[in-house]
Amino acid sequence: MKNIVIGRYVPGKGFLYTLDPRTKIIALLLLMAGTFIIDELIHMVVAIAMIGIILLIGKISIRRVYLGLRPLLFLLIFTFAFQILFNTQGELLYEMPLYYSPLTIGLVALVVVTWMLTKKYIRFKLIYFLIMVALSLFIFSTLNEPFVFGQGAFTVYEDALQMALFIMLRLIIIVTLSTILTITTKPTDLNLGLESVLKPLKIVRVNTEEIAMIISIALRYIPTLLDEANKIMLAQASRGVDFQEGKLKEKVMQIVSLLVPMFIISFKRSDELANAMEARSFVPGQPRTRLHQLVWKTLDTLVIIFAIGFLFGSIYIRVMV
Amino acid sequence: MAIKFERVSYQYQSIDKRGYLAIEDVTLSIAGEGEFITLIGETGSGKSTLVQHMNALLQPTEGRMNLFGIKIDKDTKRQKKVKLNPIRKQVGLVFQFPEYQLFEETVQKDIIFGPRNFGVSEAEAIKRAKEVIKVVGLDESYLKRSPFNLSGGEKKRVSIAGILAMEPDILILDEPTSGLDPMGRNALLKVFNDIHEKLNKTVLIITHDMNTVYEYAKRVLVMREGVLVYDGDPLQLFSRRNIENWNLETPEILKLQKALQSKFNIEIDNYPRSKKALFEAVKEGVKQ
Numbered sequence: 001m002k003n004i005v006i007g008r009y010v011p012g013k014g015f016l017y018t019l020d021p022r023t024k025i026i027a028l029l030l031l032m033a034g035t036f037i038i039d040e041l042i043h044m045v046v047a048i049a050m051i052g053i054i055l056l057i058g059k060i061s062i063r064r065v066y067l068g069l070r071p072l073l074f075l076l077i078f079t080f081a082f083q084i085l086f087n088t089q090g091e092l093l094y095e096m097p098l099y100y101s102p103l104t105i106g107l108v109a110l111v112v113v114t115w116m117l118t119k120k121y122i123r124f125k126l127i128y129f130l131i132m133v134a135l136s137l138f139i140f141s142t143l144n145e146p147f148v149f150g151q152g153a154f155t156v157y158e159d160a161l162q163m164a165l166f167i168m169l170r171l172i173i174i175v176t177l178s179t180i181l182t183i184t185t186k187p188t189d190l191n192l193g194l195e196s197v198l199k200p201l202k203i204v205r206v207n208t209e210e211i212a213m214i215i216s217i218a219l220r221y222i223p224t225l226l227d228e229a230n231k232i233m234l235a236q237a238s239r240g241v242d243f244q245e246g247k248l249k250e251k252v253m254q255i256v257s258l259l260v261p262m263f264i265i266s267f268k269r270s271d272e273l274a275n276a277m278e279a280r281s282f283v284p285g286q287p288r289t290r291l292h293q294l295v296w297k298t299l300d301t302l303v304i305i306f307a308i309g310f311l312f313g314s315i316y317i318r319v320m321v
Numbered sequence: 322m323a324i325k326f327e328r329v330s331y332q333y334q335s336i337d338k339r340g341y342l343a344i345e346d347v348t349l350s351i352a353g354e355g356e357f358i359t360l361i362g363e364t365g366s367g368k369s370t371l372v373q374h375m376n377a378l379l380q381p382t383e384g385r386m387n388l389f390g391i392k393i394d395k396d397t398k399r400q401k402k403v404k405l406n407p408i409r410k411q412v413g414l415v416f417q418f419p420e421y422q423l424f425e426e427t428v429q430k431d432i433i434f435g436p437r438n439f440g441v442s443e444a445e446a447i448k449r450a451k452e453v454i455k456v457v458g459l460d461e462s463y464l465k466r467s468p469f470n471l472s473g474g475e476k477k478r479v480s481i482a483g484i485l486a487m488e489p490d491i492l493i494l495d496e497p498t499s500g501l502d503p504m505g506r507n508a509l510l511k512v513f514n515d516i517h518e519k520l521n522k523t524v525l526i527i528t529h530d531m532n533t534v535y536e537y538a539k540r541v542l543v544m545r546e547g548v549l550v551y552d553g554d555p556l557q558l559f560s561r562r563n564i565e566n567w568n569l570e571t572p573e574i575l576k577l578q579k580a581l582q583s584k585f586n587i588e589i590d591n592y593p594r595s596k597k598a599l600f601e602a603v604k605e606g607v608k609q
């Protein structure tokens with residue numbers, strides 16, 4: 001829980017830190033749009049490589065981005081598996097016969113039990129899980145013993161594989177880009193940037209300042225609330241709640257007993273925040289001047305040109321090639 | 322020894338690659354009964370971090386601890402077979418900020434939360450709740466109130482009651498008297514002293530009040546920038562000349578003793594522990 005980095009600003013140096021927040025927000029949107037337009041795997045890989053280069057030049061460690069991606073790992077694997085299993089369009093790429101006999105089912109059950117018993121001692125749970133899945137598939141596919149129950153097949157179709165890789169890469173790109181934005185942009189700057197990017201919406205009478213404020217406060221408070229949750233867990237653990245142990249029912253109870261104070265604390269927090277803002281004469285909707293004005297630099301123009309280039313490049317490839 | 326630290330260090334993990342070393346190389350041991358210890362040190366010196374190790378809420382990132390016979394080091398968290406929960410029954414920890422500790426609908430439910438988790442029957446737990454609420458200086462009507470609508474000092478008292486109801490062997494209180502009125506503070510300190518004297522339990526109090534240290538403690542621990550720089554008798558601590566270097570103050574009684582000594586030019590016997598002792602010492606001094 002401690003390592004969730006969504007929305008957290010991490011001080012540092014590098015060109016991404018000196019960019020104008022408006023640039024970063026617009027470039028983020030353009031790049032995301034670009035990745036949705038791309039429909040060739042190769043181009044997607046190129047896009048990933050480009051983002052890798054951005055990270056490298058911006059001196060952001062891959063580890064931090066990985067930490068941002070980690071909460072999504074489950075989702076990634078799930079969508080991947082879902083596509084592979086249920087999408088049967090396109091060319092058949094690979095077929096593996098599966099023999100469901102008493103022997104293989106028994107062996108796989110054994111594998112599952114071993115996994116359940118040993119998983120808590122293993123450090124790299126995900127890799128371990130994948131190895132176990134591969135082992136189960138291997139057992140099903142190789143041991144065609146006589147006491148046959150039935151036979152099936154594990155198939156991988158071209159479209160399935162492509163879609164699976166696609167969705168995965170897209171998710172990775174989107175999350176990486178937004179992680180880059182929040183890591184390198186101070187909440188106040190983010191607020192300013194959002195506000196001025198949203199400005200055109202004012203014409204249709206949307207209160208852009210408030211929206212920007214809400215978004216940036218929400219982003220700002222994610223890590224605070226996580227810290228808070230952590231403290232409550234410690235306090236409860238010190239009064240005998242055993243977060244290590246517990247059956248499903250107890251786990252649910254534990255989560256409830258965590259959520260109640262979390263809600264109460266967040267309401268109190270928002271109350272206090274509102275008071276603090278009022279105490280400093282914050283009046284919603286009033287025009288405000290800024291201590292720090294955003295300055296547009298040549299670098300910003302270059303980045304925007306690059307992002308527009310990326311978007312048009314992907315449109316061009318999609319339409320022409 | 323019930324609690325034993327061997328070169329314990331703890332580093333807070335943060336996204337920033339460099340973690341923050343909150344305590345460094347601490348070695349100490351605390352008996353399971355009969356001690357009255359105060360832990361002092363500047364803001365941010367690692368006091369709260371240190372006591373959170375004592376009931377295994379935090380586990381050292383370096384070094385070893387032994388808590389009631391259970392060995393704990395940096396690998397303990399991954400091995401699920403080491404049961405940490407029983408330690409928390411034996412070492413009761415009252416948090417510095419009661420907000421995080423109070424989460425039930427009513428004060429009574431909150432107080433019985435701990436005992437219930439450790440297998441005390443509901444009737445017995447409620448009986449204890451009725452006792453401890455009085456011990457901390459509130460009356461029984463508070464039991465029905467919501468803990469979230471209490472004043473800061475009342476919250477503090479309720480959070481202390483919640484731990485007292487667990488009847489731990491070692492009682493650790495993280496700044497229990499901050500935010501209390503002077504009368505209330507003295508009354509609570511007397512309660513802790515009674516727990517220590519009558520039940521012969523070990524009590525450890527984190528405080529910024531040197532008078533508490535001087536009047537009650539038999540042993541004092543001083544933290545400074547994560548390092549345990551002093552572990553011993555309070556008398557000796559305050560008789561050292563360089564306590565200002567540790568940003569510590571001289572207790573009021575000693576200030577008074579020094580003032581009297583220089584004002585009336587009399588010899589007052591070393592380090593009186595209480596007002597009464599000071600009075601006696603002054604009498605002695607005047608006689609001579």
Ligand SMILES: Nc1ncnc2c1ncn2[C@@H]1O[C@H](COP(=O)(O)OP(=O)(O)OP(=O)(O)O)[C@@H](O)[C@H]1O
Nearest residue numbers: 333335341343363364365366367368369370371417
């Ligand atoms: N969850 C955390 N993550 C990172 N650093 C932390 C965390 N909690 C505390 N620290 C840091 O560790 C150091 C020691 O903190 P600790 O709370 O133990 O101090 P303390 O001595 O109890 O101070 P105080 O007298 O203000 O209560 C501080 O510098 C603090 O910034």
Ligand SMILES: [Mg+2]
Nearest residue numbers: 368369417495
């Ligand atoms: Mg503290």
